[in-house]
Amino acid sequence: MIRLDKYLSDAGVGTRSEVKELIRKGKIKVNGICVKDPAYKVNDESVEIEGKKVEYSEFSYYMLYKPAGVVTATEDREKTVMDLLTGINTKNLFPVGRLDKDTEGLLLITNDGQLGHNLLSPRKHVDKCYYVELAERITTDAIKELTNGVDIGDDTLTAPAKVDTISPGSIYLTITEGRYHQVKRMLKAVGNEVSYLKRVSFGPLELDPELKPGEFRPLEADELIMLTLKA
Numbered sequence: 503m504i505r506l507d508k509y510l511s512d513a514g515v516g517t518r519s520e521v522k523e524l525i526r527k528g529k530i531k532v533n534g535i536c537v538k539d540p541a542y543k544v545n546d547e548s549v550e551i552e553g554k555k556v557e558y559s560e561f562s563y564y565m566l567y568k569p570a571g572v573v574t575a576t577e578d579r580e581k582t583v584m585d586l587l588t589g590i591n592t593k594n595l596f597p598v599g600r601l602d603k604d605t606e607g608l609l610l611i612t613n614d615g616q617l618g619h620n621l622l623s624p625r626k627h628v629d630k631c632y633y634v635e636l637a638e639r640i641t642t643d644a645i646k647e648l649t650n651g652v653d654i655g656d657d658t659l660t661a662p663a664k665v666d667t668i669s670p671g672s673i674y675l676t677i678t679e680g681r682y683h684q685v686k687r688m689l690k691a692v693g694n695e696v697s698y699l700k701r702v703s704f705g706p707l708e709l710d711p712e713l714k715p716g717e718f719r720p721l722e723a724d725e726l727i728m729l730t731l732k733a
Contacts, residue, residue, distance in 0.1 A: 506530065506549070507540035511591035513558045514720065515551060518591065524551065561614040562595065563726055565707065568609045569715035574600035583609060586716050598622065599630075599680050599704075607632070607701030608709040610729075611718070620733035621705060627661075627678040628705045628732060632685050635698035639670040644692035648675065654687035663688065674702070705732045 504512075510521035510530070522540045524530055530537055531550045549556045568574065568583055574597050575582045583597055594613040599622055601609055612618060621628050645667070651659035664676040675685060686696045702709050706728035713719065721729070 503543040503545050505540065506532070506537060506542040506544055509544050509549065509558055510551075510556060511593075512560070512562070513556050514562055514590050515556060516589060516591065520589075561617075562590075562612060563614065563721040563729075564590075564595075564611040564718045565710060565713070565721055565725075566597075566609045566611050566718040567709060567713040567715050568601050568605070568607060570604050570606050572716075573603055574609065583611070587611065587718060601701060602683060602686075602699070605699045605701065606715060607699075608704050608707060609701075610704060610707065617730065617733050621729070622680060624679065626733065629676050629678055629703070630680070630701060630705075631674055631676040631703040633668075633672070633698075633700045633702050634675050634685065634689070634696055635672045636689065637695035637697050638693070640665075640667060640673055640694065641692075644694060645673075647692045648688060652688055652691040654681070654684065654691050656681065660684065660688055705729060 506525060507518055507521050510516070511518045515521050516524070525540045526538055528536050528538055529552055532542065532544055532547050564587070566583060566586065572586065573580050573582045576584055576596055584592055584595065587595065595611050596613070596618065598610040598612060598618040601607060620626060645665045648663045648665050651662050653659055660681070661678050666674040668674065677684060685699060689696050707725055710719065
């Protein structure tokens with residue numbers, strides 16, 4: 503059994519205070535009966551908000567288009583990705599992995615610790631694809647080096663990467679690791695510099711072209727299935 507207000511907030515209807523207000527205004531029905539007590543206990547009952555059934559899940563999964571200038575953290579003195587998640591209950595949510603402050607793109611937000619751990623495990627080799635704009639033209643030798651793995655100052659070379667050339671000054675770079683500033687360090691290792699960086703996919707997830715920087719949405723059922731299978 504779970505309190506009605508917690509049930510609704512966990513389902514992503516809103517924050518605890520927001521759903522309490524909805525309950526007290528008579529917007530919530532349980533098995534067709536209006537319930538105005540936030541502490542009312544529910545289990546397998548049918549819960550509706552203004553006629554629409556609420557789907558409850560223990561875990562939440564969101565795709566966020568992280569904009570530049572925002573820190574990938576749950577707490578920080580500066581604005582974080584969690585500050586962008588307005589209108590939902592963010593308790594226990596966290597970003598899976600990180601993007602640098604000046605990097606844009608796809609970020610997975612969840613409260614599923616096991617899934618997050620699996621997706622970040624080096625043993626899983628989960629692909630992360632970045633759109634990269636470069637300060638200099640990419641050379642054939644540089645592409646070969648990136649494909650074979652490069653020395654970025656760590657104990658081991660980077661794992662082999664995949665490079666797809668878009669133009670002389672832009673590429674898609676797919677890596678399977680998540681080392682600190684890895685993409686920037688890899689390009690620097692081959693004599694180039696990153697001028698713009700955007701993650702376009704993470705495992706089977708592709709950044710929704712309908713999302714604008716700073717926007718987010720819940721994962722679709724098929725996206726979650728693919729992600730779970732990859733993890």
